[in-house]
Amino acid sequence: xxxxxxxxxxxxxxxxxxxxxxIAEIVAEKTRGAVTVEVYPNQQLAKARSQADFLARDRIDMxxxxxxxxxxxxxxxxxxxxxxxxxTPQDGIVWRERRIWPMLxxxxxxxxxxxxxxxxxMGTIGNRGxxxxxxxxLDGHKVRGLGKATEIMMNGYGATITSLPASEIxxxxxxxxxxxxxxxxxxxxxxxxxxxVDHLMVGPGFVGAMHAVLLAPGVEEKIGKEHYxxxxxxxxxxxxxxxxxxxxxxxxxxxxFRSAGVTxxxxxxxxxxxxxxxxxxxxxxxxxxxxxxxxxVLKAVEQxxx
Amino acid sequence: xxxxxxxxxxxxxxxxxxxxxxxxxxALLGAMVASSVLVGEPGELLYVxxxxxxSLDSIELVALPMFIFMGAVIAVSPAGADIYSALSRLLxxxxxxxMSTIAGCAMFSAISGSSPATVAAMGSSGVPEMLARRYPPxxxxxxxxxxxxxxxxxxxxxxxxxxxxxxxxxxxQLFLAGILPGLMLVALFSIYTWYVMWRHLSRLSPQxxxxxxxxxxxxAEAGGGGSFRRVVPFFALMAGIMLALYGxxxxxxxxxxxGATASIxxxxxxxxxxxxxxxxxxxxxxxxxxxxxxxxxxxxxxxxQFLAFHDVVSAITGLLIDxxxxxxxxxFALWCVMLVLGCFLPPFAIVVIVAPMFLPFVLSAGxxxxxxxxxxxxxxxxxxxxxxxxxxxxxxxxxARKVEMREIMKGSLPFLAILALGxxxxxxxxxxVLFLPSLLMR
Amino acid sequence: MxxxxxxxxxxxxxxxxxxxxxxxxFRLRRALQKISAVAAMxxxxxxxxxxxxxxxxxxxxxxxxxxxxxELEFSVYLLIxxxxxxxxxxxxSGGQISxxxxxxxxxxxxxxxxxxxxxxxxxxxxxxxxxxxxxxxxHSWDSGWRSETLWxxxxxIPHLAIPLGGSLLALSLTVxxxxxAFGGRIELxxxxxx
Ligand code: NA
Ligand code: NA
Numbered sequence: 001x002x003x004x005x006x007x008x009x010x011x012x013x014x015x016x017x018x019x020x021x022x023i024a025e026i027v028a029e030k031t032r033g034a035v036t037v038e039v040y041p042n043q044q045l046a047k048a049r050s051q052a053d054f055l056a057r058d059r060i061d062m063x064x065x066x067x068x069x070x071x072x073x074x075x076x077x078x079x080x081x082x083x084x085x086x087x088t089p090q091d092g093i094v095w096r097e098r099r100i101w102p103m104l105x106x107x108x109x110x111x112x113x114x115x116x117x118x119x120x121x122m123g124t125i126g127n128r129g130x131x132x133x134x135x136x137x138l139d140g141h142k143v144r145g146l147g148k149a150t151e152i153m154m155n156g157y158g159a160t161i162t163s164l165p166a167s168e169i170x171x172x173x174x175x176x177x178x179x180x181x182x183x184x185x186x187x188x189x190x191x192x193x194x195x196x197v198d199h200l201m202v203g204p205g206f207v208g209a210m211h212a213v214l215l216a217p218g219v220e221e222k223i224g225k226e227h228y229x230x231x232x233x234x235x236x237x238x239x240x241x242x243x244x245x246x247x248x249x250x251x252x253x254x255x256x257f258r259s260a261g262v263t264x265x266x267x268x269x270x271x272x273x274x275x276x277x278x279x280x281x282x283x284x285x286x287x288x289x290x291x292x293x294x295x296x297v298l299k300a301v302e303q304x305x306x
Numbered sequence: 307x308x309x310x311x312x313x314x315x316x317x318x319x320x321x322x323x324x325x326x327x328x329x330x331x332x333a334l335l336g337a338m339v340a341s342s343v344l345v346g347e348p349g350e351l352l353y354v355x356x357x358x359x360x361s362l363d364s365i366e367l368v369a370l371p372m373f374i375f376m377g378a379v380i381a382v383s384p385a386g387a388d389i390y391s392a393l394s395r396l397l398x399x400x401x402x403x404x405m406s407t408i409a410g411c412a413m414f415s416a417i418s419g420s421s422p423a424t425v426a427a428m429g430s431s432g433v434p435e436m437l438a439r440r441y442p443p444x445x446x447x448x449x450x451x452x453x454x455x456x457x458x459x460x461x462x463x464x465x466x467x468x469x470x471x472x473x474x475x476x477x478x479q480l481f482l483a484g485i486l487p488g489l490m491l492v493a494l495f496s497i498y499t500w501y502v503m504w505r506h507l508s509r510l511s512p513q514x515x516x517x518x519x520x521x522x523x524x525x526a527e528a529g530g531g532g533s534f535r536r537v538v539p540f541f542a543l544m545a546g547i548m549l550a551l552y553g554x555x556x557x558x559x560x561x562x563x564x565g566a567t568a569s570i571x572x573x574x575x576x577x578x579x580x581x582x583x584x585x586x587x588x589x590x591x592x593x594x595x596x597x598x599x600x601x602x603x604x605x606x607x608x609x610x611q612f613l614a615f616h617d618v619v620s621a622i623t624g625l626l627i628d629x630x631x632x633x634x635x636x637x638f639a640l641w642c643v644m645l646v647l648g649c650f651l652p653p654f655a656i657v658v659i660v661a662p663m664f665l666p667f668v669l670s671a672g673x674x675x676x677x678x679x680x681x682x683x684x685x686x687x688x689x690x691x692x693x694x695x696x697x698x699x700x701x702x703x704x705x706a707r708k709v710e711m712r713e714i715m716k717g718s719l720p721f722l723a724i725l726a727l728g729x730x731x732x733x734x735x736x737x738x739v740l741f742l743p744s745l746l747m748r
Numbered sequence: 749m750x751x752x753x754x755x756x757x758x759x760x761x762x763x764x765x766x767x768x769x770x771x772x773x774f775r776l777r778r779a780l781q782k783i784s785a786v787a788a789m790x791x792x793x794x795x796x797x798x799x800x801x802x803x804x805x806x807x808x809x810x811x812x813x814x815x816x817x818x819e820l821e822f823s824v825y826l827l828i829x830x831x832x833x834x835x836x837x838x839x840x841s842g843g844q845i846s847x848x849x850x851x852x853x854x855x856x857x858x859x860x861x862x863x864x865x866x867x868x869x870x871x872x873x874x875x876x877x878x879x880x881x882x883x884x885x886x887h888s889w890d891s892g893w894r895s896e897t898l899w900x901x902x903x904x905i906p907h908l909a910i911p912l913g914g915s916l917l918a919l920s921l922t923v924x925x926x927x928x929a930f931g932g933r934i935e936l937x938x939x940x941x942x
Contacts, residue, residue: 043474044614049896050360057353059615072896072903142809148898151817161815163897165365168557171478176554177809327851327866329844335873355881355910362828363906365820368802371795371827556806559820563802570796589792593834594843596795600831601844650847694849 001033002223004231006062007040009048015186015249016064016211017041019119019242023062023213026234035227037062056112058218067118067210068147073111075291076104080118080210081147082287084279085301087204087272089243092120096236099300114215117235119242120208122250123150126188126197126262127180128173133201133265135278143180144169146209148290149283150182156282170196184209185250194260202254203267206275307345309621316341316613320659330655331598334605338612345616354608361607362600365559366471371596372562373419373462378592379569380417382584383577386427388536389413394435401503403439403522404449405496407432411453412492415460416544417565419467421653421690425454425701433706439522443709444717445502450705451698451714452495452721455687458653460488462562465653465686468603469679472610472658473665478558479743480679486738487680487728494724502720539576543568599654606658613663623666633671640664641685641729648689652697656689657682677732680739684729691722770932773923777934780920781840787916788837791830798823818899825906832913836920839870842937863936864928871921878918881911 006024010016017039024037046054051063052070067080079085079100086092095101095118108115123146125132132138139158145151151161162178166187172178173196181193188200213235220228258264267275288294307315320337324330335354342350380386393406393413411428418424429450436446458465461481470477507515547565550556556564573579613619630636647656661682668678690698693715702714732738766774805819838844854862888903895901924934 044619046611047360047364050356053356053360059350069896072894072900073891140813142813148896148900151898155815160809160813161817161898162809163817163820164557165559167366167474167476168478168559170476172557175552177557323869324847325849327846327848327862328869329839329846331844332870332873335877336869339873339876351876352880352883355877355884355914358877359828359884359907359910362831363824365824368798368820368823368827371830372799372802375795375799550806555810560802560806563799563823564806566799567803570799586789589796590788590837592795593788593792593830594838594841596827597791597831597834597838598843598845600827601835601838604831652845655845695847 002035002227004035004037004061004219004223005040005045006037006064007043007045007051007054007060008064009043009051010041010064011190012041014041014190015242015245016121018245019238020064022241023234023238026237027231030230030234031227035223035231052111052113052214055214055216058216061216061219061222063214064211065214067212070108070111070212071148074107076107076297078147078149078287078291079104079297080212081123081207082149082279083153083207083283084276086120086208087206089120089122089208089246092118092208092210093239093243095301097305099303099305100297101305103297103300108212108214112217114217114219115212116215116232117213117239118210119239119246120210121184121186121246122205123182123184123207123209124188124201124205125180125182126193126200128176128196128198129179131199131263131265132180133267133271134274138180141180142178143182144172144178146182146184146207149286150207152286153278153282154182157278166191169193173197182207185246185253188257189253194257194262197262199263199265200254200257201265201267202250204269204272206272206279309617310625312341312345312616313613313618313622315344316609316618320609324650330651331601331605334602334609334659338605338609341612357608357611358604361604364471366467366477367600367603368559369462369477369562370464370467370599371592372566373464373467374595374599375592376562376566376569377418377420377423378588378595379566379573381423381427382579382588383573385537385540385577386410386414387431389540390428390431390435392534392537399500400507401500403436404441404445404499404503407436407449408453408492408495408499411450411456412460412488415456415488417462417547417569418457419462419464421454421457421687422697422701424457425450425698426705428453429702429705433702435525437706439525440518441503442506442717443706444713445499446717447702447706447709447714448717448719448721449495449499451691451702451718452724454698454701455690455721455725456488456491458690459484459491459680459683459687461485462565463683464599465657465683466679468654468657469661469682471603472607472662473675473679475675475679479676481558482742482746483676483680483739484683485742487684487732490731490738491724491728494728495721498720498724539572543572602655603658606655610659610662619663619666622663623670626664626667627670633673636667636671637673637733640667644682644685645688645692648685649692650695651689652695653686653689656686674736674740676743677736677739680732681729684725684732688722688725691718691725766932767930770927770930773927773930773932777923777927780836780916780923784834784837784840784916784920787913788834791834794826794830798826817897821895821897821899821901825901825909828906829909829913832909833916835913836917839917840920840924840936860928864925867921867925867928871918871925874914874918874921878911878914881907881914885911
């Protein structure tokens with residue numbers, strides 16, 4: 001019996017923690033207990049961002065890790081928070097059948113880790129003051145984004161970019177250091193932002209954060225070819241669960257924000273289209289510029305695998 | 307090896323290295339190195355620099371050197387003496403001077419993050435003045451030793467900051483949580499001081515008593531007028547910092563830098579301290595303390611990560627939960643452990659070592675992490691008073707050279723007891739800690 | 749305790765009875781002390797620069813709406829440099845904190861052996877820190893990896909702080925141990941309580 005250590009930085013009971021449990025469950029079932037995945041939540045084993053380094057040297061075996069955090073090593077990883085790509089988590093599931101998938105696998109391997117799968121957590125904007133429902137409304141706001149590309153986009157529409165640690169988002173919104181924040185629904189809930197924002201955009205989305213399931217390079221040898229294939233299947237299977245689950249979560253979080261007195265803005269198709277335009281104009285331009293063969297990467301999202 | 311064996315080995319090696327006199331930061335690294343070899347993972351040692359880097363690569367830590375720097379800048383200014391002379395004329399009751407000293411400590415704590423810095427700043431004018439006014443020497447020293455401990459409870463606080471960093475608890479909340487317990491201690495210290503002086507005076511003959519009071523009046527007179535004006539820049543600094551933090555200008559990480567910069571300007575422009583040797587000394591002292599604390603923090607992380615990888619933390623949590631079958635008894639046991647460590651180690655070292663180890667138990671036993679931060683801090687305040695390594699005792703000894711160490715310790719004992727009482731009170735009434743954070747943030 | 753005390757190191761060193769070897773070692777020691785003191789001063793200015801840069805960021809953002817994307821990260825790196833570049837100065841000037849029960853009880857030769865053993869253990873540890881630090885640095889240098897922030901500086905720049913500072917301290921400890929081994933005496937300011 002082999003034990004694999006899965007490390008992540010989310011709290012006990014967070015949907016991403018439950019996702020890890022779900023992977024563990026499927027693996028145990030499919031390997032009949034020959035491989036056990038042990039989940040270490042809350043950055044117990046390694047600080048959030050350094051988990052990738054621990055994977056690369058086989059100190060931990062698996063991690064659920066925001067893909068854009070690899071972008072300093074693998075520029076292409078920025079695609080994991082590029083706005084204008086996916087509207088729902090389900091849009092991301094088809095990436096497995098697109099040319100982008102092997103490209104990502106190859107790129108991520110340059111960071112010394114294995115890209116085994118991923119799921120999208122949708123993001124949105126919450127703010128205080130006048131509602132933000134269109135890109136033009138960003139003008140004059142002080143915001144923190146969801147990665148580089150979104151910040152470039154928001155800055156392109158006149159918002160001031162403020163970098164600060166996630167732990168200070170609440171107080172910054174409360175005092176007015178920040179007037180708006182783009183982040184994923186789970187963070188809106190986790191940081192209790194319903195107490196400090198007046199408005200939340202919801203509905204069909206335009207930005208997500210890809211949480212990659214990364215493996216250490218030594219896992220295949222550790223559990224053997226057969227079990228490794230089973231592990232990969234288990235991860236693929238769990239992605240569907242995660243996509244459905246985050247959609248439910250987002251609805252629940254929206255309702256709890258509504259009942260906390262936050263004004264909820266359902267985006268119309270037109271409004272969403274405007275955000276997609278904004279994303280292409282600024283964020284995609286940045287992506288093409290900063291990622292070698294960026295244009296090809298963007299096209300590969302649409303191209304089916306042969 | 308099972309996790310508990312590893313735990314005992316690693317912690318045993320650590321304590322042994324500390325006791326033979328290896329600097330605490332190095333001892334943490336040494337214990338990690340020895341334990342890694344012991345469990346057959348010497349290869350992991352190639353990554354110690356990487357782990358140390360990762361532990362310091364954290365925005366929340368920026369505030370720490372800044373608060374040290376700010377405290378050092380303010381300490382070279384006469385701000386402490388100014389606060390003191392302004393307050394010392396305020397309270398015409400028995401022990402009024404002592405109570406003013408305590409209030410001064412509390413005010414100085416609001417800009418200084420460290421306990422010995424507060425003792426040095428308030429003690430250097432407070433102790434000689436109280437002695438000159440015929441306060442019992444033990445009480446005079448005890449007041450400053452005890453009052454100085456407020457430095458790490460009333461925000462800003464290096465101890466609360468490090469606790470927040472290592473346990474990932476909101477530093478904004480922790481700082482708010484320190485305020486009411488700090489004020490409670492001010493009240494308890496003051497009541498005790500008033501009582502002792504009232505008893506002291508009531509035992510004097512009428513002539514002696516008249517002489518005591520005349521001496522006080524005379525010295526207050528000699529203290530000179532206009533001292534209220536001299537504290538204005540100090541209050542302006544405090545107000546400016548509060549405004550920047552709560553008025554939407556700066557985040558908790560940034561505010562320390564703003565405070566440090568403002569302190570430099572204050573000391574250069576208002577107090578006109580421009581002598582290069584003074585600044586050189588102050589800069590080197592700042593960087594020395596910064597290096598010492600950050601190296602301890604970095605290698606403490608290396609050590610605690612070793613423990614985490616060998617499932618020690620969860621094993622200890624399990625052990626703690628099973629050990630006494632009662633969360634209050636376990637909490638009391640933890641308190642005793644920290645008290646013993648407090649005799650030997652400086653507060654920030656204990657926090658970085660112990661907090662990550664105890665926190666899982668604290669959470670699973672249903673205690674609030676912010677509350678526990680203040681609980682730990684009160685404990686660390688006691689550590690500042692307990693020999694053999696009682697930092698505040700030594701600082702006061704350096705100020706009041708004529709007072710015997712025995713006398714200082716005896717005079718500090720009641721303040722130690724009051725801190726223990728304070729710990730009991732916040733345990734019985736956790737709202738003392740949690741009221742402000744829950745009112746202003748969540 | 750003054751941060752400057754350590755510069756008064758002279759009393760025992762330059763006497764005519766010393767061997768040329770010891771004299772050379774003492775010259776090396778004085779040079780290392782100067783380098784450490786300069787490194788510490790540079791570190792201190794790093795703290796000042798970090799304070800001013802963040803303060804500037806706060807006001808520029810508040811008044812002018814300027815983006816603040818690099819200031820905090822830049823300051824973090826300055827402080828990592830401050831911690832490690834000044835490690836040699838801090839150690840050799842008694843700025844590290846330690847429990848003094850044993851050293852307080854020992855006298856004469858026993859005390860000298862105790863100090864030498866502590867220095868030897870410290871040396872071994874910082875050789876490890878320096879060695880693993882150089883490995884980390886070479887890796888980030890070769891790979892060209894950057895920080896994943898919008899500012900995104902190459903990682904080798906902040907990574908260099910640890911090997912540089914660790915090497916300087918290891919070198920200082922080596923020289924002091926050699927001096928002791930050849931019978932020289934070094935007076936160090938006592939660390940301990942802060
Ligand atoms: Na304080
Ligand atoms: Na103590």
